[in-house]
Amino acid sequence: MTKIKILHRRGLLQLIRFVTSVFCLLLFSLLCYGQKRITGRVTDFDTGGPLTSVTVGIKGSSQGMVTDKNGHFSLNARPSDSLVVSFIGYQTKTVPVGNRTDILIKLQSSNQRLDQLVVVGYGTQMKKDVTGAVQTIDVGKLRDIPVSQITQKLQGKLAGVQINETTGKPGEGMSVRIRGQLSVSAGSEPLYVVDGFPIVGNIGSINPDEIQSISILKDAASTSLYGSRAANGVVLITTKHGKAGQTNVSLNTYVGMQQVPQRGRIKMMNAVEFAQFKKEYYEDEGQPVPIEFQNPSQYQGKNNDWYGALLRKAPIQSYNLTITTNTDKLNAAIVAGYFNQEGVVLNTTYKRYSLRMNMDYSISDKVKIGFNLAPSYIYDNTPQTDGDRGTGLLFDALHTWPIMPIRDSTGQLTKYNQLPASTGNIYAYPNWVRAAAEITDENKYVNILTNGYIQYEPIKGLVLKSSINLQYINTKYFFFNPSTATYAINVPIPTTAVSRRNNMDEATWLNENLATYTKSFNDHHFQLLAGVTTQKYTESNTNVQADTYTDDRLPTIQGALNINRGGTNNGANAWTLTSFLSRLTYNYKGKYLFTAAIRADGSSRFGSKNRWGTFPSASLGWVLSDEDFFKQFRNISFAKIRTSYGVIGNNNIGNYTQYALVNNTVNAVFNDNVATGAAVTSMSNTDLGWETTKEYDAGIDLGFFNDRIQFTYDYYLKHTTNLLYSVQVPQESGFSNFNDNIGEIKFWGHEFSVTSINTTGRLRWTTNANISFNRNKVMALANGIDRVYGSFNITEVGHPFGVFYGLIDEGLYQNAADLKNSPVIPGRSTVGSIKLKDVNGDGVITYGGDQDDRAIIGTPFPKFTYGITNTLSYGDFDFSIVGSGSYGNELYMRHLYSLANLDGVFNMVERVKDRWRSEQNPGDGFFGTTVGGGNVTGVERDWPNSQYIGNASFFTIKNITLGYNVRLKSKTIKSARIYASCQQVYIFTKYWGGSNPETSFSTDNLSQGLDLSNYPVPRTYTLGVNINF
């Protein structure tokens, strides 16, 4: 008892010492007593060459410096001190000073796998012993990339993981897909686990600077301990902790500017071109040309670039202060961050304030406790930029007539523009610049993440750990549309002012109780893990919608004349999950490796007849290079083959999908009196369950030339069955859908990654490259259903999931003979109109129905994705360049249904200038005649066809950074580095439908790959500083 007290007191003292020293560091320069001058040199263990910019510090103190270009250093130290020598890519070494004054330190390259620890599910493993497909990322190396979210930083870094930035909205839009996994309606985003806690909500709320490392668990053997949530892969995030024996204070900050390059934007007609088109339209139609278009040159110099008017240059800034310490008893880290990104679309702001405090404290040799607290607050205001016509500002801006003035003659923004109906102007166009600037569309997001644990080791090798994890999220949404602006098309100004308030509270808690027993005897090494976990999630929301304000300055609820009943409501959601898990790890002599794991999940989401799911896995590994016979391959320093098989699930099936629900707002009206009506709106399914994925993986890890080149290859084969699908049922039933587990999708792929230290010594050049080939095929859907349609996609048995579907464009009918001799659309095809392929050969072109001529016309899936990162350091300079690419993927340029609408009711892409006008003037053969009105042009517009498919292969230079270590003769500052960085540097692509070939409007897997002119991804230039105290 007394002993514990003493220990306790000692710990407290340490804490006080830590806090005090932090303050000392921040406020004063440290004064040194009783020290002597020490000089030394750091060299590469293998080559003997000098190592530059190596951090040399004194253990337990903040003192330190970096080596010069010859590897030399000098500092003051006591004989009892130890030097801690660390350098990226090398193993950290601790050297006692003793009586020496000149010390030679040889650092060994850290690419010796033996001692690399990898975070895996519910524990860590030596990298050498890992038998699953796991990729880890040291996030410290990504700190220069000036983006808001961790997932953006990972672009191009991971084999088998496709990360797309589908929209440039700050803090949003990242699509992460591990090993091509997808499902019909249960999502494809991986499970994010932060310090052991599967979190809910937006991963973007976590400050990337809080993160130490990331492990991506890809195969079922690695993920099966996450059971029914593992099928989309698992991302394990480990936040910062102190490094052994070090205390460190660092400041990382950057400021920069973002802009949308002119190049890559979709090319639209200008005012003169548009007026010329309209003139020709009426001429070709044989109608008198309206006065507005009789003289197109009158618009010379009067172009209105509505799209450009919504964009601006915008600043970005980030500040992070990190304090870490790790002494005998206490390991603590504090990260305070502020991030502010103004968007390149007017009135877009994203600010994040974050704080994280991680503490681990050893009460005794047997008892350890830990506590993490991470609150963050995000404020963002983002106009509704992305969406279909009449809902997305950017698309709306593109299709607005460029002859319509943005500003009036006095320089004021116009209210709205509408020309006489005789000009073919069918809509009133509100001023989109006003809409962006005047409409409030803001989110306030509070996220508090906490973990606490107690760990006890009653006997050697047995560790009992019990943890409680809590997450609370509050999201407040406020929307106010004043009477002076609107996102909607065809709404004249003034309009009805509308406010919407949504308030959502989410809370989840997780209790985990784990026992781990580790035992070795002779050459046998065992570890057995067993645990029980329980998690609950609850959410409640309140929504208030009010309209008709007398004064735009007071958008209160009480300021509205009308509360909109339809938009005023509250809701609630909850789920629960109880699980049992176990894992056995065994190896013999460290070269024959075996792991088996199992998890049983019981979930409230599953039907009452199908409550529990079991998810087992097993994996084997063999370290060939440890065998005697392998010694002959001298150049191969490491070789391991591994294979695994496992069953995992996806429980994102919705919370109440198993129940038949009664909607009691299906009201009737009798003689002007409203009568409440209630109708059964869905069918129940007590058998409803998780989606099941069975995955096989085989891989090989190789190291060459003392691991200077490391290579990893993995092959996987997965079958996902029991997909949650809201199966369409004939509506003669009174229902449109039935929630069921159906079908089977097969996924397979190859992943290659290589890391090469090309040169060492003074010029150190490292290359990381990866390439992945992911494929999928729908093997079965529901009984009696062989296809499911998305927006412009089809998911059909025997084909990849969600590929583009439509008619095949074969050019235009060139003349009367062509029209006569070709299949036509009765009543609609004319000379000069689009000629579509008669796929079923019945002589008639049909869209939909039994005589359908539609076919697969493209794919949103790349043939392969790849990434390459080169890092160079020379003396005090460092340089890195990150590239990310995708090949073979296509986009459906959905916005062309307006932007190439040949009726001329919207502004059009420049290419429409080269449309078919007559046999003598057939244009470039792409767009057809405008004559005949919607009956003719409607085919091209309304019947999805291959004209709208764009090649979206790309290679993007994501980031270039140039850094320089500044040598300061300061006792306070250990090291300082300045750098310049450019993000989203350049996109190599042939895509012509817009600026972002990574885009995808819908997050629905059935409707992937639609381009609707989402928020552009800006190019960002930043200057940054890293200072270590």
Place this chain on the structure above:
Amino acid sequence: MKKRLIVIVLIAVALSSCNSFLDVVPETSLSSATFFKTESDFAQAVNAAYAPLRNIANDHAWCLGELHSDNTYYARNVLFGAVDNTENLADFAVPTANGITTNSHVRDQYRLDYLIIARTNQILALIDGVDFDADSKANLKGQALFLRAYAYFELVRYFGKVPLHLTPVTDRQEAALPLSSTDSIYDQIIKDATEAGSLLLPKSKQEPGRATSGAAKTLLANVYIVLKKWTDAETLLQQVVDSHEYELMPNYADAFSNSASNKNNIESVFEIQFKEGSDGYSGNFLYDFLPRPMTAAEVETITGTSNPQSLSEEGNNIPTPDIISAYEPGDKRKDASIAYITLSTSLRANKVFPYIKKYAKKHAQQGNTGTDWPVYRYSEVLLFMAEALNEDNKPGDAAVYLNKVRQRAGLPPTTAVSVPDMRNAIYRERRVEFAFENKRWFDLVRTGRVKDVITAYGKRVVGNPLNYYYPAGAVPPSNAFTQLETVYPLPADESALTPYF
């Protein structure tokens, strides 16, 4: 040791509380397991069964029943395209293959009728098993039966053969049924409507706007007339007349509801209820029926709203020269049904367009009207009676009922004497009395006149597009007036989901 104990206790607690912990039911919606237990539940369920009628009347029934006839056409706007679903119906060019069509109005009408059927099936399957006030139960059950009969009567006339669902569908396997014969569907309609007629309250006792015994009997009489069971029809219609629940409004124009008044008046047997306002029960079919392009000022002269906005795209249900000339001289119904507007921005040389006036009632906000849709008016009871009597070889008795309708219209008594003459007189009368009330297509079908009437009409349209509101140079599509089937093809989207068609 203590820690281990805690762990064991935690595991034990987790295990023992597992099952209740894992039962999480929705908190903010009702589930079917707890519904259908009380009178109020059934009352709400009956109300919900009426709800699809608004959508049917506002958006689809006029496309299938009126635009698809010689009474109305569309006013072609060459500047606007995406209108093939309505144009195809007006042009008798609905794309059809193997008895299937992609026309969205056909599909939506089909689905909405089945929505009524499914909701009434839920009620009818459970209501007898729940004990509550017998009178209230009879009234609720009667309404459910009336609505089910109403929906099937629409379906059988539109499509001939459709699946016959009479019990709630509870899982995927039950969702699709084979097509039932027209006869068996009519048998069920007769059964339901007969029962509804005996369960329901008369109009004077029923809440206004709900189905009444008179409505059920009129519906059933309509069924008998379609089936040419003249004496059965006559018996029922006599009951409706003798109930003295109904009278003709003295002025024809007053037979139709205003946006917020004159609803369910003494002439109304059954009408589909709309309510003006922002609460979501309003209609806007009046706007669909206006020719375009129309300036805001022109719109205001018709609607009288405080926020008139211009109308673009294409107007539908524009009265044809054929219906305009079908009125006898002096018929007061002509001016009550049809008016004219001059469209200053029209591309046509003749900028004067007719439009349907009987629904053009003033209201407050653009696109938001509360005008009800008439389904059965007492004048139809009278004309049904005339027709049944005439076909029963009593043209003299028939003339009495016919003349009541003519008299209100300001017309002299009919001169028809013979059965064939009287038959034609009644047909002519029906056309003008019920113009734009979705009766024309059904009347042409049940009297076997589709081919003759529409072929001649088609020739007039194709021969004189200018008379049918085309701008100069524009013509009807080449496949116009080629689909003269008397039933609609079944919807393709449904065909894709059922093994039976």
